[in-house]
Amino acid sequence: TQLLEQSPQFLSIQEGENLTVYCNSSSVFSSLQWYRQEPGEGPVLLVTVVTGGEVKKLKRLTFQFGDARKDSSLHITAAQPGDTGLYLCAGAPAGNMLTFGGGTRLMVKP
Amino acid sequence: DAGITQSPRHKVTETGTPVTLRCHQTENHRYMYWYRQDPGHGLRLIHYSYGVKDTDKGEVSDGYSVSRSKTEDFLLTLESATSSQTSVYFCAISGGVGTYEQYFGPGTRLTVT
Known part of the structure; x- marks a missing residue:
């Protein structure tokens, strides 16, 4: 069981649709981060x-x-193919090391 | 882009052989991390370093060792590779812990046959 649970794990939508990705935990976090990862690359921070x-x-x-401070959500309006990627949430409980959720793989079809 | 490089980028090795992956940074960040990424598991921390010769274990450290003899280099060693260590390995750096952003390298894809 992961400390941070992301849902859904996979999402395939058409260009122009809206979507929401969730990151949930039973623990309290001092902060949460969202990263996006494209194929063949490392994750890049979107926001804290x-x-x-x-x-x-x-x-x-x-x-x-x-x-x-136990959960977070990411909402994308009018999704575009360029939004395709793996979205990861990450948090550091009580100032400890960052822990990552399992990720949501998003595909936006033109 | 943060100056982080990883080498090699791809490696295929046989079970039982030693393997060393290298992470090099030009940002002079104090913290360096090694993660592995597997489908459905996100990123899992293997080991991290908070200074030269200062390292500690992460969530999945069994079968791995690390060394940091210089600020800019962090090495990950698999003493005797196993098929369960087939994965994509990412190095990351940060200026601190908690809310600090982590900057990731491009990854190393390791296959153990």
């Missing part, structure tokens, strides 16, 4: 959320940190 209830927007991507 640090305050319970915080909402951050990055163009068409909206990130939310749960009020209790």
